[in-house]
Amino acid sequence: MDYKEALNRFRIKIEKVVAINYANSIMEWDAATGAPKKGAPMRGESLGFLTVLQHEILINKEAEEDLEILLQNIDKLTDIEAKMVKNSKKEFVKMSRIPKNELRDYHMLTNRAQHSWEEAREKDDFSIFSKDLKEIINYKRKFAKYIDAKEHPYNIFLDDYEEGMTVEKLNAFFSKLKERIVPLLKKIEESKTVINDDFLKKSYPIYLQKEAATELLEIMGFDLTRGMLKESTHPFTMGTNIDDVRLTSRYDENNMLSGTLSVAHEGGHALYEQNISRDLFNTSLATGTSLGIHESQSRIYENNIFKSKEFINFYLPFLVKRYPEQLKDITTENFYNAINRVEPSFIRVDADELTYSLHIMVRYEIELALIEERLEVEDLPEYWNNKMFEYLGITPPNNSMGVLQDVHWSHGLFGYFPTYALGSAYAAQFSHYMNEEKEPKKVLEWLNKNIHTYGSLLTPDEISLKSCGELLNPEYFCSYLEKKFTNLYNL
Amino acid sequence: MDYKEALNRFRIKIEKVVAINYANSIMEWDAATGAPKKGAPMRGESLGFLTVLQHEILINKEAEEDLEILLQNIDKLTDIEAKMVKNSKKEFVKMSRIPKNELRDYHMLTNRAQHSWEEAREKDDFSIFSKDLKEIINYKRKFAKYIDAKEHPYNIFLDDYEEGMTVEKLNAFFSKLKERIVPLLKKIEESKTVINDDFLKKSYPIYLQKEAATELLEIMGFDLTRGMLKESTHPFTMGTNIDDVRLTSRYDENNMLSGTLSVAHEGGHALYEQNISRDLFNTSLATGTSLGIHESQSRIYENNIFKSKEFINFYLPFLVKRYPEQLKDITTENFYNAINRVEPSFIRVDADELTYSLHIMVRYEIELALIEERLEVEDLPEYWNNKMFEYLGITPPNNSMGVLQDVHWSHGLFGYFPTYALGSAYAAQFSHYMNEEKEPKKVLEWLNKNIHTYGSLLTPDEISLKSCGELLNPEYFCSYLEKKFTNLYNL
Numbered sequence: 001m002d003y004k005e006a007l008n009r010f011r012i013k014i015e016k017v018v019a020i021n022y023a024n025s026i027m028e029w030d031a032a033t034g035a036p037k038k039g040a041p042m043r044g045e046s047l048g049f050l051t052v053l054q055h056e057i058l059i060n061k062e063a064e065e066d067l068e069i070l071l072q073n074i075d076k077l078t079d080i081e082a083k084m085v086k087n088s089k090k091e092f093v094k095m096s097r098i099p100k101n102e103l104r105d106y107h108m109l110t111n112r113a114q115h116s117w118e119e120a121r122e123k124d125d126f127s128i129f130s131k132d133l134k135e136i137i138n139y140k141r142k143f144a145k146y147i148d149a150k151e152h153p154y155n156i157f158l159d160d161y162e163e164g165m166t167v168e169k170l171n172a173f174f175s176k177l178k179e180r181i182v183p184l185l186k187k188i189e190e191s192k193t194v195i196n197d198d199f200l201k202k203s204y205p206i207y208l209q210k211e212a213a214t215e216l217l218e219i220m221g222f223d224l225t226r227g228m229l230k231e232s233t234h235p236f237t238m239g240t241n242i243d244d245v246r247l248t249s250r251y252d253e254n255n256m257l258s259g260t261l262s263v264a265h266e267g268g269h270a271l272y273e274q275n276i277s278r279d280l281f282n283t284s285l286a287t288g289t290s291l292g293i294h295e296s297q298s299r300i301y302e303n304n305i306f307k308s309k310e311f312i313n314f315y316l317p318f319l320v321k322r323y324p325e326q327l328k329d330i331t332t333e334n335f336y337n338a339i340n341r342v343e344p345s346f347i348r349v350d351a352d353e354l355t356y357s358l359h360i361m362v363r364y365e366i367e368l369a370l371i372e373e374r375l376e377v378e379d380l381p382e383y384w385n386n387k388m389f390e391y392l393g394i395t396p397p398n399n400s401m402g403v404l405q406d407v408h409w410s411h412g413l414f415g416y417f418p419t420y421a422l423g424s425a426y427a428a429q430f431s432h433y434m435n436e437e438k439e440p441k442k443v444l445e446w447l448n449k450n451i452h453t454y455g456s457l458l459t460p461d462e463i464s465l466k467s468c469g470e471l472l473n474p475e476y477f478c479s480y481l482e483k484k485f486t487n488l489y490n491l
Numbered sequence: 492m493d494y495k496e497a498l499n500r501f502r503i504k505i506e507k508v509v510a511i512n513y514a515n516s517i518m519e520w521d522a523a524t525g526a527p528k529k530g531a532p533m534r535g536e537s538l539g540f541l542t543v544l545q546h547e548i549l550i551n552k553e554a555e556e557d558l559e560i561l562l563q564n565i566d567k568l569t570d571i572e573a574k575m576v577k578n579s580k581k582e583f584v585k586m587s588r589i590p591k592n593e594l595r596d597y598h599m600l601t602n603r604a605q606h607s608w609e610e611a612r613e614k615d616d617f618s619i620f621s622k623d624l625k626e627i628i629n630y631k632r633k634f635a636k637y638i639d640a641k642e643h644p645y646n647i648f649l650d651d652y653e654e655g656m657t658v659e660k661l662n663a664f665f666s667k668l669k670e671r672i673v674p675l676l677k678k679i680e681e682s683k684t685v686i687n688d689d690f691l692k693k694s695y696p697i698y699l700q701k702e703a704a705t706e707l708l709e710i711m712g713f714d715l716t717r718g719m720l721k722e723s724t725h726p727f728t729m730g731t732n733i734d735d736v737r738l739t740s741r742y743d744e745n746n747m748l749s750g751t752l753s754v755a756h757e758g759g760h761a762l763y764e765q766n767i768s769r770d771l772f773n774t775s776l777a778t779g780t781s782l783g784i785h786e787s788q789s790r791i792y793e794n795n796i797f798k799s800k801e802f803i804n805f806y807l808p809f810l811v812k813r814y815p816e817q818l819k820d821i822t823t824e825n826f827y828n829a830i831n832r833v834e835p836s837f838i839r840v841d842a843d844e845l846t847y848s849l850h851i852m853v854r855y856e857i858e859l860a861l862i863e864e865r866l867e868v869e870d871l872p873e874y875w876n877n878k879m880f881e882y883l884g885i886t887p888p889n890n891s892m893g894v895l896q897d898v899h900w901s902h903g904l905f906g907y908f909p910t911y912a913l914g915s916a917y918a919a920q921f922s923h924y925m926n927e928e929k930e931p932k933k934v935l936e937w938l939n940k941n942i943h944t945y946g947s948l949l950t951p952d953e954i955s956l957k958s959c960g961e962l963l964n965p966e967y968f969c970s971y972l973e974k975k976f977t978n979l980y981n982l
Binding site: 015016019022024026027029030034035036037038039041042043045049050053224225226227228240244282 | 506511513520527528532537715719
């Protein structure tokens with residue numbers, strides 16, 4: 001059969017899926033930014049219907065046959081077409097090998113698990129969640145086996161978030177981090193340097209913080225005519241398409257840094273989605289290539305740029321103009337020191353730049369132990385607390401502030417956490433290769449050219465090789481942290 | 492064949508259509524309340540895809556056969572099912588009789604006509620729009636003929652907005668209005684009573700107006716946990732479902748009345764959508780039954796209630812508390828007089844309660860003359876201006892403030908305008924039958940019980956008969972206006 005007919009049908013299917021994705025995104029944005037809560041059931045109906053529809057469009061006999069024809073003619077396709085075909089084939093294999101009824105039962109289970117996790121966290125009682133978690137892990141292992149029984153199940157999970165990543169590579173990655181960051185943190189804790197960040201906790205009126213947030217986005221180079229900033233309980237970024245990229249932040253009157261870093265972080269994600277090549281418009285490739293690379297874009301702005309002396313030197317006057325009273329007599333040095341203060345804490349999302357990846361390491365080691373059946377769910381709280389003490393030197397006072405703090409596992413998101421640490425490491429590596437340039441315009445230019453423009457056309461490895469001439473190398477991250485915090489704490 | 496199988500398939504189709512409607516509504520809400528304009532193309536793709544999909548679900552051989560089976564078994568269905576089947580059959584006939592390619596061409600034409608109308612209005616040049624308008628009228632006449640060649644084409648249009656309404660009934664309705672309102676307006680213009688409304692044009696800060704808007708909605712009995720109020724250029728109401736009803740207003744610092752009346756008006760629409768019986772949830776009947784009845788709910792709050800002395804007596808203290816300076820020394824009498832001031836003007840949406848329906852009368856007579864081929868499109872501006880002078884005693888200085896002011900005709904909306912006047916007449920009639928009660932709680936109770944709860948289960952005629960014991964009777968509207976304005980202007 002002529003491959004062109006198959007290609008035509010394939011493209012139409014992709015466009016339908018993109019159209020449905022857009023509708024679903026807007027409904028989710030709406031839900032997160034103010035929609036009446038009581039309207040949730042109808043939204044659930046609509047999202048559910050459209051998700052099933054997407055599945056029906058992609059997973060059927062015709063789609064399967066077309067994919068075969070296109071794979072046989074892959075040389076005749078453009079790069080974009082070929083990449084979409086390969087991705088779709090992979091997705092097809094995954095979706096078609098898991099029995100529909102098991103997938104439905106699993107969705108019901110994770111739906112239920114949201115509630116048991118929430119209740120467990122509220123009541124600080126891990127046992128309320130443990131039964132569902134055990135079942136989730138069983139399903140995840142079973143599904144991985146359906147997809148490829150010969151592969152390490154954790155590699156199957158990783159493939160959903162970070163193409164090319166494996167347990168072997170992650171083990172090497174995290175052992176390097178352990179070797180370098182854990183001793184560094186010990187030294188900092190023993191240091192006598194005291195950093196004062198009290199002025200960050202003064203009263204910063206919310207309406208001023210909102211104005212500052214928009215200004216910061218403009219400084220970063222975000223195009224507000226092709227996107228918008230709103231508020232939500234949990235900050236997030238949503239690239240519905242190149243011309244409509246949305247992000248949210250949250251503001252705390254007595255913690256100016258929190259909202260500001262949120263904007264820098266989400267702004268980094270948003271710049272990625274906004275600067276994907278227009279050639280990819282209306283295709284399935286018009287989004288970030290992996291969670292790790294996406295996170296590198298948020299982390300590079302939040303940490304490597306925002307928390308650098310060069311940037312603070314440039315940006316502090318903007319803040320002083322807005323908050324003359326609160327920032328009276330505060331120097332670049334004061335501000336830089338305060339926002340880089342290290343303090344081990346229990347909650348991942350509040351962690352500083354140095355300890356953040358240790359939180360991730362704890363989670364990675366637990367996930368791997370659970371999936372490899374070296375750890376029982378019942379023993380998880382103790383295991384968690386031991387790891388926290390080993391790496392961060394602190395023990396959570398309860399499970400709500402420990403093993404129960406994150407929503408991810410109740411959603412079945414195993415293999416997701418490591419991408420946060422990969423993002424920080426990629427950020428340090430990219431930052432190194434752009435010659436430590438901290439001028440917003442030049443940073444954006446480099447990221448546009450080397451990362452953003454490709455969307456999902458290149459894999460994380462291809463992007464790293466093309467832009468840095470080497471694969472991900474945690475050495476950059478470790479030596480960046482060592483240099484920065486050795487100076488800061490006079491080690 | 493067993494009708495139960497057909498019924499099951501029919502219900503699933505309706506639920507799919509409701510789910511798609513929800514998604515489309517949220518996308519339109521998003522577009523109207525802040526979405527980046529540059530994102531419009533992707534939204535267009537998504538809305539277009541979902542609209543085609545809806546058509547595919549409803550208009551096909553299986554759907555047609557199922558409808559036949561269900562119509563043969565109509566006695567075995569519940570009231571709700573039977574009504575949905577009848578509506579769907581009507582819709583099926585309409586949609587299937589118009590050739591697809593003509594419908595597509597017509598959609599392209601109305602799309603183009605948006606632009607030619609906008610340009611014509613901007614440049615005050617009717618000739619830019621007249622060619623498209625002529626084509627639209629030709630299509631409308633042709634489509635009406637496809638649907639039912641024996642029926643007056645205008646009756647076919649009316650059926651889309653107001654089931655049971657006909658040219659014959661409208662002619663009687665408007666001649667009554669002409670006979671009673673035109674002379675009343677003449678008398679008012681000759682009267683020596685002068686009403687001062689200057690205090691309404693003072694500075695009323697927008698943030699206070701917004702707080703007042705929410706308060707007014709609460710007074711009206713709108714449940715803010717099942718809906719929300721935002722801002723948009725053109726105020727509108729959107730009932731996505733009983734538990735999520737949204738409305739917008741706009742605010743002008745120097746015209747406090749405008750935003751307030753917008754909220755009262757849209758709030759009336761919103762109360763209707765919010766109080767439909769829960770039995771109709773997730774069916775195609777969970778919305779207002781007709782445009783006229785819907786408009787009666789907005790008009791009754793905007794005019795019959797808000798602009799009554801009883802309500803102002805109750806509500807003015809709320810406003811005085813919020814605007815002590817601006818409303819200093821203003822009495823109920825002052826406020827009542829000011830908001831009821833009559834002044835013929837060119838723009839329909841700014842018209843006062845009395846002259847509003849005269850604006851509609853002008854449009855109705857023009858539409859009918861165009862459709863009955865008694866009037867050429869070229870002669871429209873002159874015809875418009877003559878009618879305006881005849882009924883309102885004023886002549887528009889240009890076509891932008893005359894025949895080009897409304898968007899409706901460029902969308903092909905013929906037969907739509909009359910429902911605005913029907914709404915005012917129904918509002919007066921309902922107001923009469925609820926014994927002129929102006930206490931918000933009691934008003935809402937009466938409307939809930941007699942109108943809201945039925946959604947689209949009853950026709951306008953059935954609702955009128957059930958709640959008033961008679962059909963629509965413009966006598967109530969005319970005598971209400973006569974009584975009110977005779978008093979106000981000491982005629």
